[in-house]
Amino acid sequence: MKKADDLVSVTDGVAAVPLGPSVRRARAWPLGAALALTGGATALLLLAGTQWLNHPAVQAWRTVSLAITVQALPFLLLGTALSGAINAFVPADLFTRVLPRRPALAVPVAGAAGAILPGCECASVPVASSLIRRGVTPAAAFAFLLSAPAINPVVLTATAVAFPGSPAMVVARLVASLGTAAVMGWLWLWLGKEEWLRPLLRHRHTGHRHGHSRWTEFRLGFQHDFLHAGGFLVLGAMAAATFNVTVPGSVLDTFSGTPWLAVLFLAGLAVLLAVCSEADAFVAASLTGFPPTARLAFLVVGPMVDLKLIALQAGTFGRAFAWRFSTATTVVAVATSVLIGGALL
């Protein structure tokens, strides 16, 4: 029993993430993906020799995937630090006191609260997960998750700079993003099932525990969340870089003629390219051949669904959740963009 006590004592004072047996299953797929990637790369190396590594396409791929990772790391650190702090320091009943009691009302309030998290989308995933762990209704946390990267002042300012002389684009982005976030929150209240979430998120109120140092809880939660989300970030960045390098710019123009095709194409492009929400307005501004509504769809879908976000969400909330949520969000975001774009642009 001495042995068992020793083992148990190791876990004292750590916060935030209980692991159930099912976590092993959830872990298997990213590992499998990573192994497949490594295996594929090794096989190609063996087949084509090392000359292949110096090919400009491979170097561009390495540059772009490293750039996405480096660019996102400070925001991911900010998000995981916030999430660790929420777990360790914020009283458990704070959010339930601040948010309206009725979930249907809490959703738009949480969506609007997204305006206070300055940063791009990587920061909002860990924060939303810690909100759920602190007892915030998942629907409200998801509304926050979707709206925060799109409607904060930094991103809206960048949008205004990228589209000089068309403030309607900024307004349309704000309205369409808020609308999508709220609709997705209500959709979760209506259709969402908790068993899609990873088991750890179903245990509520897992923050600070009596008798443990809050600072140690904070540090260990921070470290765990960062390493965890960081791994998924790298996976998502590699996927996004693959499309970034292999899709030549000239393909873009072929779809710009038909309006509805243009909307779908730019929405899909936003998912594949995974451009940071602080920069996507500049990319959208450069797509001059496309109608404004299609560019709005690019701006609304991009911060909510993209390859690195899907990877991050699958890691944080679970795979069953990630694909359902991303699919639904894409559909809702495209529909909202078309409506708002038709009305405002």
Next chain:
Amino acid sequence: MRRPVQTLLLALTGTGLLHVALFTDLYLRYVKAGLRPPLIASGVVLLLLALAAATRGGVRPAPHIGPGTPSGHGHEQPCGDDSDHAHEHERLREADQPHGHDHTGTPRIAWLLFLPALSLLVHAPPALGAYTAARANTKPVAVHKGFAALPAASPVPLTLTGFTERVQQDRSRAVAGRAVRLTGFVTPAGEDGGWYLTRIIFSCCAADSQTVKVRMYGRQAPPADTWLAVTGTWHPRGTLGTRTAEAALDVRDARPVAQPVNAFTDDLPLTPS
């Protein structure tokens, strides 16, 4: 992932960020200059985390034993908790406290973080260049209402974007016959042996890069990716001051230059001194 490996990973990532952002200018290959302070701060935070993890370990004796907590042996687990042990914890924790907390099971996906960390430290990939520029569309220039008078200097230093705007929009045709100096790198135009002077511009990072190209005439294409300061006059094709005018230059003189510090912005070059 074992604790010492986690500590190593945090330290490597932090050192990598400091290496590219603080001690060298390598970060400019990947992200915009404005991200330097957040990158340095991230490096420092990661190193502090690693330091704390190394000195304090995963455990600290609880100040006092709360009800329901197993009586604590405050000492640290030797750094050898392999995955079997970790699962044993999980099982024990689950048995003891259904809502227990456990961080020993950092997912193995975190191993992927070693790739960017080592990349930054020992094998930083090169900046984007001719390969990317050749496959990109030319970034459309902003529409200008009026233009200030060109500086009297000869040749006039202009950015590629500035030159394109002057050629295609300046009704006063101020660039007609004027010698201008443009800086960028060489991108071959394809089979016809022509070439472009190009700049790649980041809004935020290399993933959102955009390309500006100006066609060069009257000289053999230098090797791709060579940085040049080119002096010349507008190559008359189309009507100057309208959209039909091609952004093109008759090259009079082309001098190799070092890659500017601000290679990936839309500004006049700052060459390293």
